[in-house]
Amino acid sequence: MTEVRLRCGSLSTMAFTSVLFVIFSVYSCSAQVPLLMWTSDGYSLPHLTQPPAGQAVSGGQLVSYLKSALTTAPHNVLLFLQDKLSIDDFTMYGGVFGNKQDGAFLNIKSALQASSNPLVLPALEWSASDSVLELFQGELYIPAVHIDPNTLKEFQLNTSQPSLLAIHLPYSTGAELKKLLLSNDEIIGDILDMFNSHAVPYTAVYTGLKPSRVIQDTPISARSSVGRSLLQAPLQPSVKPPVTFKNTEGQPCILLWADTLSISYAQGQWVDLGPETFNSSANLTGSTCNETLSRLVLNYQNVRNFRSLRLIFSMRKIFFPVSARNWAIMEQVVLEYDGQTAIFNGSGGIYAPAEFSFHCQNVSSSESALLVPRTLTDNASQWRLSFTDFQIQGFNVTGEHFSYASDCAGFFAPGIWMGLLTSLLMVLILTYGLHMIMQLCTMDRFDDPKGPTISVPLNE
Structure with a gap:
């Protein structure tokens, strides 16, 4: 095995490793992979802001x-x-607990310990990791040389x-997984x-x-009050992708997903617009974002007896001095049908911090009274609206x-x-x-049956 030289800085190797893997442990590995970047001795990466806890890069x-x-790192890149x-894999086989x-x-x-200011991304979307090689080729403008670990001894380094x-x-x-990881680590050390x-x-x-392991988070069960918390309501693999509206630059700016988008007119039968909405061909004409x-506009044709119908979600970002942060508030949900308009105001319960999304198991104009x-x-x-999940x-x-x-669920x-x-x-x-x-x-004196009785004088 290649001899490894440990260089101790202000933190010991065990302390640095513990901090590193404590950072790893707070992330969910749902369809995500970690990415580590470091430089050789004498070089350092620029200070890069780490993503917030739980956010995938x-x-x-x-x-x-x-x-x-x-901009500052060497352009000799080793991509493992x-x-x-x-x-x-790190938490199970990294030797954090016990003998290192x-x-x-x-x-x-x-190598991370010896490097100055390494970059650690615990949660990277694995679809992005698959294109890391292309990203480096595009930035360095040089072709990649693919190396087989079995032929490493035959490789000649061009300096x-x-x-x-x-x-x-x-x-x-x-x-055999741990043995293979040990072998991979030796290959990295040799290079x-x-x-x-x-x-x-x-x-x-x-x-x-x-990702070697994909852990699906448990979704909120129907009509359960699990408390207001920060969570990501993940889509199950079998359900439709969310509706995505992109701005003029081609970047997504509005996302919408629901299990059902049901409407009812004049106490009639419910009509679910979900299948027509989440079939990857939703008509978003009229949507805007800044x-x-x-403003997300969903356009439908020939729904029941209506020639045209539009479902409009209007959200506004407002700064509240009390909380010293921006909040996204659902102001209105509007139904436009055959030249008429039905407006539902948000009751104040459809809101979230501007950097988060809003999730609710049931948004209704009758049961939850959020509309x-x-x-x-x-x-x-004359209308009833009911959106689930x-x-x-x-x-x-x-x-x-x-x-x-x-989440909209009450804490208590x-x-x-x-x-x-x-x-x-x-x-x-x-x-x-x-x-x-x-x-x-208790009394300080007790009555003796053979002696005189206790008398208590009363003040006149």
């Missing part, structure tokens, strides 16, 4: 990271592409010009030692082409995936209130009982 963000990194890789010599990533950890080396590492499952021995500066990247206003007709005499009084984002959209969502469910009130009543009864016991007093 998209392809556009990765391009921005690489452009910033290559493993067939599959997930954060769980048993870990499968000793060379990688020592006269920059190079882009793509080293493909295998991956397997089962009992790094070869560059160090020739005093050639380099920039190294280690990532996976696909920094403060998002209120503008006036009782308005056309909206509803999620929308109108601002700060990155890619075609929702940001973490602010009826069962929680009953438990709190019962506990409070029990505490009050116990407190009153203890108070009464502490007030009991």
Whole structure:
């Protein structure tokens, strides 16, 4: 095995490794892969802002990271592409707990420790990781040289010009996984030692082409009150993709998804617009988006007895000084049908921080009362709306995936209130009982039946 030199900075190797993998552990590995980037001794990457906890880095963000990194990093790039890789591989085989010599990533950890300001992306969309090689070729304007680990000894290093080396590492499952990861780590260590021995500066990247483990988050069950929390309501693999409206620059700016989009006119039968909406051919004519206003328009033809029908979602971004942040508020949901208009105002419950999406299991004009007709005499009084598993984002959209969502469910469910009130009543009864016991007093003299009786003089 290649000898590895550990260089200790202000943090010990174990402390640095622990911090690194604690950062890894807070991310979900749902269809995501990690990416590590570091430089050789004497070089450093520019200070790059780490993504917020839980946010997956998209392809556009990765391009921005690489452009910033290559401004100061060496242009000899070592790209270690493993067939599959997930954060769980580090936590399970990295030797974080117990003897660090048993870990499968000793060379990688020592390289990160020796590097100045390495870049760690725990959650990268694996579709973006698949194009890392093309991104480097586009930035460096040099072709990639593919290296087979089995023929590594035959490789001759050219130190006269920059190079882009793509080293493909295998991956397997089962009992041999740790042994294979150890072998991959040795290959990485051998290549790094070869560059160090020739005093050639380099920039190294280690990532996976696909996630080795995909964990699906459990969606919110129907009509359950699990409390307001930050979560991403993921789409199941079998359901339709969200409706995506793009701005004039071709970037997504509005996302909408729902299990059902049901409408009913004059107390008639419900009509679900979901199948027609999420069939990848929704008509979004009339939709607009900017920094403060998002307007998503869904156009339909021949729905029941109506020749044309439009469902419009209007959201506005407002700054509230009390919270010192921007909030996205659903102002109105409008139905336009055959020249008439039915307007439903948001009751104040459809809102979320501007950087998150809004999710609610049931948005209705009757049951949840999140949508209120503008006036009782308005056309909206003839309509009923019901959206189930509803999620929308109108601002700060990155890619075609929702940001973490602010859920509409109340924090205190009826069962929680009953438990709190019962506990409070029990505490009050116990407190009153203890108070009464502490007030009991005993007499300092007792009546002797054989002697004179005790007399208590009364003050006149």
